[in-house]
Amino acid sequence: MANNKVIENIVENKYKHGFVTDIEQEQFDPGLDEDVIIRISKRKGEPEFLKNWRLKAFSQWRNMKEPSWQHLKYHPINYQDISYFAAPKNQKDAPKSLDEVDPKLLETYDKLGIPLHERARLAGVAVDAVFDSVSVATTFKEKLSEAGVIFCPFSDAVKKYPEKIEQYLGSVVPQRDNFFAALNSAVFSDGSFVYIPKGVRCPMELSTYFRINANNTGQFERTLIIADEDSHVSYLEGCTAPMRDENQLHAAVVELVALDNAEIKYSTVQNWYPGDENGIGGIYNFVTKRGDCRGKNSKISWTQVETGSAITWKYPSCVLRGENSIGEFYSVALTNNYQQADTGTKMIHIGKNTSSTIISKGISAGFGENSYRGLVKVLPTANNARNYTQCDSLLLGNKCSANTFPYIEAKNNSSKIEHEASTSKISEDQLFYCRQRGLSEEDSVNLIVNGFCKDVFKKLPMEFAVEAQNLLNVSLEGAIG
Amino acid sequence: MIEIKNLTVTVNNKKILDKLNLTVGNGEIHAIMGPNGSGKSTLGQVIAGKDGYEVASGSIKLEGKNLLSLTPEERSLAGIFLGFQYPIEIPGVNNAYLLKAALNAQRVSRNEKEIDAFDFMTLIKDKMKLMQIPETFLSRSVNEGFSGGEKKRNEILQMLILQPKLCILDETDSGLDVDALKVVSSGIKSISNNKRSIILITHYERLLKLVEPDFVHVLSDGKIVKSGNKDLAHELDAKGYDWVK
Numbered sequence: 245m246a247n248n249k250v251i252e253n254i255v256e257n258k259y260k261h262g263f264v265t266d267i268e269q270e271q272f273d274p275g276l277d278e279d280v281i282i283r284i285s286k287r288k289g290e291p292e293f294l295k296n297w298r299l300k301a302f303s304q305w306r307n308m309k310e311p312s313w314q315h316l317k318y319h320p321i322n323y324q325d326i327s328y329f330a331a332p333k334n335q336k337d338a339p340k341s342l343d344e345v346d347p348k349l350l351e352t353y354d355k356l357g358i359p360l361h362e363r364a365r366l367a368g369v370a371v372d373a374v375f376d377s378v379s380v381a382t383t384f385k386e387k388l389s390e391a392g393v394i395f396c397p398f399s400d401a402v403k404k405y406p407e408k409i410e411q412y413l414g415s416v417v418p419q420r421d422n423f424f425a426a427l428n429s430a431v432f433s434d435g436s437f438v439y440i441p442k443g444v445r446c447p448m449e450l451s452t453y454f455r456i457n458a459n460n461t462g463q464f465e466r467t468l469i470i471a472d473e474d475s476h477v478s479y480l481e482g483c484t485a486p487m488r489d490e491n492q493l494h495a496a497v498v499e500l501v502a503l504d505n506a507e508i509k510y511s512t513v514q515n516w517y518p519g520d521e522n523g524i525g526g527i528y529n530f531v532t533k534r535g536d537c538r539g540k541n542s543k544i545s546w547t548q549v550e551t552g553s554a555i556t557w558k559y560p561s562c563v564l565r566g567e568n569s570i571g572e573f574y575s576v577a578l579t580n581n582y583q584q585a586d587t588g589t590k591m592i593h594i595g596k597n598t599s600s601t602i603i604s605k606g607i608s609a610g611f612g613e614n615s616y617r618g619l620v621k622v623l624p625t626a627n628n629a630r631n632y633t634q635c636d637s638l639l640l641g642n643k644c645s646a647n648t649f650p651y652i653e654a655k656n657n658s659s660k661i662e663h664e665a666s667t668s669k670i671s672e673d674q675l676f677y678c679r680q681r682g683l684s685e686e687d688s689v690n691l692i693v694n695g696f697c698k699d700v701f702k703k704l705p706m707e708f709a710v711e712a713q714n715l716l717n718v719s720l721e722g723a724i725g
Numbered sequence: 726m727i728e729i730k731n732l733t734v735t736v737n738n739k740k741i742l743d744k745l746n747l748t749v750g751n752g753e754i755h756a757i758m759g760p761n762g763s764g765k766s767t768l769g770q771v772i773a774g775k776d777g778y779e780v781a782s783g784s785i786k787l788e789g790k791n792l793l794s795l796t797p798e799e800r801s802l803a804g805i806f807l808g809f810q811y812p813i814e815i816p817g818v819n820n821a822y823l824l825k826a827a828l829n830a831q832r833v834s835r836n837e838k839e840i841d842a843f844d845f846m847t848l849i850k851d852k853m854k855l856m857q858i859p860e861t862f863l864s865r866s867v868n869e870g871f872s873g874g875e876k877k878r879n880e881i882l883q884m885l886i887l888q889p890k891l892c893i894l895d896e897t898d899s900g901l902d903v904d905a906l907k908v909v910s911s912g913i914k915s916i917s918n919n920k921r922s923i924i925l926i927t928h929y930e931r932l933l934k935l936v937e938p939d940f941v942h943v944l945s946d947g948k949i950v951k952s953g954n955k956d957l958a959h960e961l962d963a964k965g966y967d968w969v970k
Binding site: 671672673674676677678679680681682683684685687691692694695696697698699 | 773774775776777796797798800801802806807809812813815816817818822823824826827830831834866867883887
């Protein structure tokens with residue numbers, strides 16, 4: 245049928261961020277042992293406690309097994325074939341200002357559509373850019389510091405605010421949490437650190453762009469965001485990588501802490517290289533993200549648009565410890581060609597009157613495999629806990645698949661948990677309706693898929709909602725115009 | 726306007742339309758009546774180019790142009806509008822967005838400039854008033870949660886915005902109460918002129934009392950078995966379809 249042809253066209257995904265930036269790299273030889281970890285720590289001039297923390301994580305990781313419960317198929321990862329540190333060479337003495345940043349790097353960000361200073365100034369977005377493993381430039385420092393907001397590369401924070409790092413690092417995602425979190429704890433290279441002081445509403449969106457550039461490297465960022473009492477912050481991360489035939493590992497950890505009455509909104513637009521149309525290459529994205537609603541009336545909201553990566557394994561979660569705290573998870577995950585995603589969330593209700601909302605939209609095209617996996621857990625202490633979950637899957641074509649794995653554990657009788665799920669194929673009647681009004685088949689599919697994702701897109705900050713929509717269109721090029 | 730010759734259409738080898746002939750001149754209003762399963766809706770959908778129908782023989786020409794080789798969107802851009810019997814819901818896509826995108830697709834195909842948001846709002850609000858559709862409608866999703874009557878009024882609204890050459894309205898009158906039927910028929914009348922042609926597919930005479938057809942055809946078993954003027958509709962209403970079989 246004509247429709248299949250179009251869907252095949254859609255599946256011809258053209259990745260627009262596949263270039264490699266030719267700059268001098270300092271890169272460790274592949275391999276992982278205690279010595280490598282000591283070298284990373286030394287190279288970054290870390291205090292003793294952090295080096296020991298890494299070593300402890302490493303010894304735990306060595307006794308852990310890679311998880312196998314997920315609905316994903318991939319070649320085994322040889323952890324000794326990966327280089328655990330890569331950095332643009334002349335970044336050794338960290339840049340003091342944007343003028344000191346390698347112009348080629350800035351060019352890269354331009355290509356990515358993130359001219360650091362311009363965009364930051366125009367959009368009022370502060371950007372921290374992590375290139376391979378090193379944070380390159382953080383814009384807007386001054387305006388933020390006026391407000392008392394700390395937004396800096398993780399490695400800077402280690403030097404300037406070691407007491408905060410020691411207090412919070414690993415307090416949300418313990419080293420032993422899972423295999424990939426343990427690995428990250430041992431070898432993490434850089435990332436972002438955010439602290440919002442009491443009573444402060446962060447004056448702008450904070451944003452980080454991650455870019456893997458070097459060959460054979462893994463990227464292991466670590467992000468830590470602390471929202472002190474009565475504060476508010478909105479944070480966005482974006483990710484891209486060059487096209488390469490081999491798979492590259494990305495294993496990040498993100499920890500969020502919200503104290504009394506604080507709110508953190510964390511948005512991700514993930515566009516790592518997904519591999520080619522035959523499933524060759526692409527990023528293995530094994531990420532642990534968790535937010536701790538530690539204080540009463542706190543709120544953590546995750547919004548993610550996942551269109552990239554060969555493999556996506558991530559479950560941004562909320563631990564709802566504080567009374568009346570709120571956790572939210574809004575997700576659009578798209579798998580095309582041979583991409584696979586096993587993604588969802590965990591909502592752990594501990595405090596009284598805690599509530600959570602989960603809206604997940606999975607889109608599969610080509611041979612894509614898309615699984616939602618979510619846990620809603622209500623502990624005996626969580627009186628009157630509430631959860632609402634809605635999982636919708638949309639299939640384009642008949643070679644892809646969608647799965648839903650909801651887990652519900654309620655140990656308090658006063659809790660109320662709702663789960664709704666649907667799986668549908670893009671409907672011929674919807675397509676015909678749009679085409680009868682004069683829209684091309686491609687524009688019609690685009691319209692319908694974007695409509696399907698609307699509940700999630702409207703949760704993104706305005707300018708990124710447009711970006712996310714465009715990204716979705718590019719990822720389904722041919723039918724989602 | 727449109728010339729259908731010897732049109733035979735099958736679905737899964739079952740004959741739905743059987744050597745059907747129909748010619749509609751410019752500015753004419755034709756009513757097609759007939760019992761359930763006679764092929765009325767199929768005719769509309771085949772003209773609009775819906776997938777799933779096998780055209781075994783015959784031709785459909787719009788202003789002399791062969792329609793059968795065109796995609797649904799090409800037919801739409803050539804001036805064909807189908808008002809659906811069961812307008813489908815498209816969750817998350819708002820009415821104003823779809824309509825503006827559709828109108829711009831039409832304009833671009835005529836080498837006209839895309840309409841800007843301000844002019845579009847002026848245009849649509851004017852037509853919405855005629856169709857008695859509240860403004861909140863604009864931000865609602867296409868047909869989602871609409872009552873049967875709202876869906877039908879929305880179809881007519883789309884027709885008024887797109888200004889097609891040939892309007893095919895598939896049971897637009899069914900499921901409407903008396904007031905809604907009046908609104909719908911005044912919408913149809915407002916767009917009717919000596920160039921634009923209209924095909925009304927209906928079971929009942931009541932719409933045809935409000936929008937007077939020039940010709941009435943009775944479709945039965947995929948064939949037009951009787952044609953006449955508006956009096957035929959009245960006769961059918963009184964005597965039932967068995968009378969023409």
